[in-house]
Amino acid sequence: MSGTAAQVSRVSGPLVEVTGLTGIAMSQIVQVGEHRLPGEVVAINGGTATVQAYEYTGGVAPGDEAVSLGEQLSGRLGPHLLGAVFDGLLRPLAGAPAWLDPAASSLPSSGQDLAWAFTPSAREGDHLGPGAALGAVSAPGGVRYLVLVPPDASGQVRRLRPAGQVTGQDVIAVVGGTQVPLVSSWPVRQRRPVARRLGPDAPLQTGQRVIDVLFPVTRGGTSAVPGGFGTGKTVLLQQITKWCDADVIVYVGCGERGNELAEMLTELAGLTDPRTGGRLAGRTVIIANTSNMPMMAREASIYSAAAVAEHFRDMGLHVVVVADSTSRWAEALREFSSRNGEMPAEEGYPASLASALAAFYERAGRFTTLGGQEGSITIIGAVSPAGGDMTEPVTSYTQRFVRSLWTLDRDLAYARHYPAVSWAGSFARDAGLIAGWHARNGDPGWAARRASLTALLAEADRAGELAELMGASALPPRQRIAILAGRLVREGVLQQSALSQADAYCDQARAAALADAVLAVSGRCLELAGLGVPADQLEDHDFSPLLRAKEDAPSAGRVREIADAVLAELREKPITAPGQREPGHD
Amino acid sequence: MTETAGGGWARPEFTAVEQLRGPLLIARGVKGVGWDEFASIRLGAGELRHGLVLEVNGDLAVIQVLEGTAGMDPNDTSIEFAGSPLRIAVGPQWLGRVCSGRGEPRDGGPPVTGELTMPVAGFPVNPALRLPPAEPVLTGISVIDELTTLVRGQKLPIFSVAGLPHLELAGQIAAQASAQGEPFSVVFAAMGLTHADAAVIRAILEERSAAGDLVLFINLADDPVIERILTPRLALTVAEHLAFTLGRHALVVMADMTSYCEALREVSMARGELPARRAYPGYLYSDLASLYERCGRIEGLPGSLTMVPALTMPSGDITHPVPDLTGYITEGQLVLSADLHARGIYPPVDALSSLSRLMRHGAGPGRTRDDHLDVAAQTLAALAAARRARELSELIGSAALGDSDRRAIRFEQAFETTLMNQGPAESRTLAETLRLAWQVLGVLPRRDLTMISASAVDRYYP
Ligand SMILES: Nc1ncnc2c1ncn2[C@@H]1O[C@H](COP(=O)(O)OP(=O)(O)O)[C@@H](O)[C@H]1O
Numbered sequence A: 001m002s003g004t005a006a007q008v009s010r011v012s013g014p015l016v017e018v019t020g021l022t023g024i025a026m027s028q029i030v031q032v033g034e035h036r037l038p039g040e041v042v043a044i045n046g047g048t049a050t051v052q053a054y055e056y057t058g059g060v061a062p063g064d065e066a067v068s069l070g071e072q073l074s075g076r077l078g079p080h081l082l083g084a085v086f087d088g089l090l091r092p093l094a095g096a097p098a099w100l101d102p103a104a105s106s107l108p109s110s111g112q113d114l115a116w117a118f119t120p121s122a123r124e125g126d127h128l129g130p131g132a133a134l135g136a137v138s139a140p141g142g143v144r145y146l147v148l149v150p151p152d153a154s155g156q157v158r159r160l161r162p163a164g165q166v167t168g169q170d171v172i173a174v175v176g177g178t179q180v181p182l183v184s185s186w187p188v189r190q191r192r193p194v195a196r197r198l199g200p201d202a203p204l205q206t207g208q209r210v211i212d213v214l215f216p217v218t219r220g221g222t223s224a225v226p227g228g229f230g231t232g233k234t235v236l237l238q239q240i241t242k243w244c245d246a247d248v249i250v251y252v253g254c255g256e257r258g259n260e261l262a263e264m265l266t267e268l269a270g271l272t273d274p275r276t277g278g279r280l281a282g283r284t285v286i287i288a289n290t291s292n293m294p295m296m297a298r299e300a301s302i303y304s305a306a307a308v309a310e311h312f313r314d315m316g317l318h319v320v321v322v323a324d325s326t327s328r329w330a331e332a333l334r335e336f337s338s339r340n341g342e343m344p345a346e347e348g349y350p351a352s353l354a355s356a357l358a359a360f361y362e363r364a365g366r367f368t369t370l371g372g373q374e375g376s377i378t379i380i381g382a383v384s385p386a387g388g389d390m391t392e393p394v395t396s397y398t399q400r401f402v403r404s405l406w407t408l409d410r411d412l413a414y415a416r417h418y419p420a421v422s423w424a425g426s427f428a429r430d431a432g433l434i435a436g437w438h439a440r441n442g443d444p445g446w447a448a449r450r451a452s453l454t455a456l457l458a459e460a461d462r463a464g465e466l467a468e469l470m471g472a473s474a475l476p477p478r479q480r481i482a483i484l485a486g487r488l489v490r491e492g493v494l495q496q497s498a499l500s501q502a503d504a505y506c507d508q509a510r511a512a513a514l515a516d517a518v519l520a521v522s523g524r525c526l527e528l529a530g531l532g533v534p535a536d537q538l539e540d541h542d543f544s545p546l547l548r549a550k551e552d553a554p555s556a557g558r559v560r561e562i563a564d565a566v567l568a569e570l571r572e573k574p575i576t577a578p579g580q581r582e583p584g585h586d
Numbered sequence B: 001m002t003e004t005a006g007g008g009w010a011r012p013e014f015t016a017v018e019q020l021r022g023p024l025l026i027a028r029g030v031k032g033v034g035w036d037e038f039a040s041i042r043l044g045a046g047e048l049r050h051g052l053v054l055e056v057n058g059d060l061a062v063i064q065v066l067e068g069t070a071g072m073d074p075n076d077t078s079i080e081f082a083g084s085p086l087r088i089a090v091g092p093q094w095l096g097r098v099c100s101g102r103g104e105p106r107d108g109g110p111p112v113t114g115e116l117t118m119p120v121a122g123f124p125v126n127p128a129l130r131l132p133p134a135e136p137v138l139t140g141i142s143v144i145d146e147l148t149t150l151v152r153g154q155k156l157p158i159f160s161v162a163g164l165p166h167l168e169l170a171g172q173i174a175a176q177a178s179a180q181g182e183p184f185s186v187v188f189a190a191m192g193l194t195h196a197d198a199a200v201i202r203a204i205l206e207e208r209s210a211a212g213d214l215v216l217f218i219n220l221a222d223d224p225v226i227e228r229i230l231t232p233r234l235a236l237t238v239a240e241h242l243a244f245t246l247g248r249h250a251l252v253v254m255a256d257m258t259s260y261c262e263a264l265r266e267v268s269m270a271r272g273e274l275p276a277r278r279a280y281p282g283y284l285y286s287d288l289a290s291l292y293e294r295c296g297r298i299e300g301l302p303g304s305l306t307m308v309p310a311l312t313m314p315s316g317d318i319t320h321p322v323p324d325l326t327g328y329i330t331e332g333q334l335v336l337s338a339d340l341h342a343r344g345i346y347p348p349v350d351a352l353s354s355l356s357r358l359m360r361h362g363a364g365p366g367r368t369r370d371d372h373l374d375v376a377a378q379t380l381a382a383l384a385a386a387r388r389a390r391e392l393s394e395l396i397g398s399a400a401l402g403d404s405d406r407r408a409i410r411f412e413q414a415f416e417t418t419l420m421n422q423g424p425a426e427s428r429t430l431a432e433t434l435r436l437a438w439q440v441l442g443v444l445p446r447r448d449l450t451m452i453s454a455s456a457v458d459r460y461y462p
């Protein structure tokens, strides 16, 4: 520790002012008080440094000692991250006590004592550049964990560990005079360097139909999920955490509930990854800064997550960062800036909120890594608008910076239509590009299917508004069928219960088949109405096999069989006079 | 009682009061006083008040005076700092007691003291050691137990509007709740109650209090507003100890959270802090979370802490910061309906707007009864159908309704009068509640009960 002693002069919650620090720079870590609570320098004015403390500062007094560590806020990166739970500063929570008292105990340090099997892939004497692979360790969840030459090192491999057990304290190699430890430290607010940023190419497959079929996001893209409380943000994000086709997920519970994190941990531990056969927990890194944990660590947790994601991206992996909720992070920014006496902009948020949000989402992308591999980071963030007001600053700024928006609608949630993604209020700016990818990968109908579904839903909404005004029976048949088709799309395709054994996850082929089935049946209804079949007869038809297909049909093939049966029944619909109903069809 | 804590470290008294403003006192010449420290303030006349340190800057300390600064003379006031944030004694000696919002006896008994003290701010629970809530707390109130089962470790608020009987309901829950025969304690934190309301609550809770199962903290409407900020923290500190050390299932009922938030706003305003929505401080969410998140279950520890905060929505507005931020933190809500109340139904719970997010973990097979979750789902579906039917009938007239719509409306009526309506002191067993639920389902034809297994229908359909 290159410490210089100094003194606390002012304490107001997480804001601590310190005088007498010499050679201090912005963003450096300073420890304050008897219990050496960590904080970060956020302003320097003459001889006074303003420190944002990451722990509860009760008892810290003017005159208490302050020590500069001479380093920036850093997180420890290594294989110990996978399958484990950390606080906002990346300190492991598994070995910590039941109550987090900053004075009573320091958290155990990260990843020191665990052991992994290491297999070298480079050789002593090789000349390697930054980001090149030295070898791999066996990580839980089947993640291909590579040990890389650090970004600032290169040269000849002088020493390389042979195959065998390694721990978090071990040095794996010496490259060009630099020691390469298995677990290294990185200043989390700084991006880890890459060779090149690439454009998006492929969709992230989430297993959630409304996303994959209507509002997809690319690997390396960004998406935001705004919605009032109880609209299903957390459930949707947890579904994506469980089922999306990424290699590593970094889940940040940022200022949200403790119980729901506990529930997710329990569930992840019991689930198997359908792609690797490993435990799903093994590909997941969880950063837990619940709403009652120190607010300023919430601010840091977002950057810790980004640094962890970049660490895995550098190995050539596809990483997804899920942040629930970015609004709580923004509130931490607001809290500190207001204590610090900054000029407030909208709703008390600092004027820098927009740029801070933009910079966070810019850590997403598809890249060529320093080692020449392709890796990506997708960022998905929940937004919790105060009072459900979508014009508030965090929601309105975020909408501008993301490529996809999944707006959750209170009325849909209230009607138990889950996921409550509003088709009118959501967008996917990369849909065209994703259509091209699907066309190249065996699904040329993707774009047309999406267009038909969107058109149907819009028409159903218009017809529904008319029906509310004048009663459904007063509408012309075409519009009545539109209302019927809208219902089939909503119930047969878009609704997807997170609690369902069979349907919580839906692959692309089955999603496409379900959508095609509903489109074919809707089209047939419209045709029949055109031929004179009365609308009530079509409305009364029993479509339940079609609507239950998402639960009952385990494969795309089975969905098509069900659709064919429904179509056949409809084909038999005689063009009868109204009133003569077929038995058994109501 | 509060002075006992930290008394050992008491510092010399300071008399230099620089400024008095609203509930704030600024003292000069202090040394070594820490942020959030507790202070005792002695007035010239000998009266003792209490305060919390909101900010320390050099030799200045900004102190929030819990009893307010009225009548204080800056030249005749001395302050003693406790040397630590406020702590209170914890232990079973609280059970059966009635105290003020600051923990002083209101029942004529001796001050509550004890060897073991805990800081009232509490510590965050390590989220990695939380256990997901999984067993029910039964309230004996049919509409809650059937449709929005409370789960041990859950926080489930009551959203109400002025004039509705939320206080009676909160009191009834506190008086009746149980954990299937396991040791159970209740801590009731009343904030900003009128004397009349307080009398009602005391009467409702009298029996349980006498049985030594309950602690009652009462901050009255004419008690110091600032004291209200302390009341829920005392209640939770006592409850945490009852739960996680003494192994009881503790239920904390807090009413009215809107009064609490107004007190917080008052202090914030006095400090000149930047107001956010409706002039509430920007940290209202985190402050509420520091209370609500104290409930749960913890790996390796016995007991559980469950919470029912009650609040009134100003002008019935659910987007108001107090219900809105509460809803963002809690795990569901019980919404009261003015319409049901006007029709004389008690408790007037709007079943369709209410939700217990954790119910599926705490009810059903192995928890309550095998058919419970299905019965609840079927009942809610039928209530939703009834609402649609009523809306339709407003549009096209009830004469034009079809059979199934009429049945749905009959179902709703039966539900309200038979199942929901219940005496304010009537406690029903779960078996009785489910018997009534089936009696109400009997209004529907058997074939309509598609959400319930055939075997359950065979067994229970009337
Ligand atoms: N996809 C879904 N399937 C089933 N239930 C859901 C789904 N999404 C949300 N819910 C229900 O809605 C409740 C609230 O969802 P949650 O994600 O916690 O909301 P938010 O995070 O927006 O406050 C959940 O407890 C669950 O009952």
Ligand SMILES: [Mg+2]
Residues within 6 Å of the ligand: A233, A234, A235, A256, A324
């Ligand atoms: Mg949520």
